[in-house]
Amino acid sequence: MQVSEAEWSKIEQEIAQEAFERAYQREIKALIEQVREQASAIAELEDMWHLHDFLSARRHEVDGKYDYSYSMLVFIFARLVKEGWLHLKELEGLEKSKIAKIAALSRM
Numbered sequence: 001m002q003v004s005e006a007e008w009s010k011i012e013q014e015i016a017q018e019a020f021e022r023a024y025q026r027e028i029k030a031l032i033e034q035v036r037e038q039a040s041a042i043a044e045l046e047d048m049w050h051l052h053d054f055l056s057a058r059r060h061e062v063d064g065k066y067d068y069s070y071s072m073l074v075f076i077f078a079r080l081v082k083e084g085w086l087h088l089k090e091l092e093g094l095e096k097s098k099i100a101k102i103a104a105l106s107r108m
Contacts, residue, residue: 019077019091027062078101081106085108
């Protein structure tokens with residue numbers, strides 16, 4: 001299933017952009033807190049390398065997850081809902097069929 005840019009109304013695009021940015025900011029805020037906790041617990045060199053590895057993996061994950069392309073947004077939103085970074089209520093204003101697909105995919 002692909003949902004192209006042409007299938008997103010101007011209002012839906014605005015709602016999607018706001019929801020996308022909100023989820024991104026939530027996840028980044030949580031990541032920063034996690035990094036602060038881990039950094040404050042560094043006691044030896046090995047701890048620092050573990051933090052480096054963690055950051056590298058998270059950067060790869062976040063960069064891959066937050067790809068704003070309309071053809072993938074339904075899947076991205078479903079993942080963000082499943083992971084708790086986004087709530088279905090924040091997508092109100094999108095077509096009912098898109099919300100239904102996102103809800104169904106988020107339960108898989």
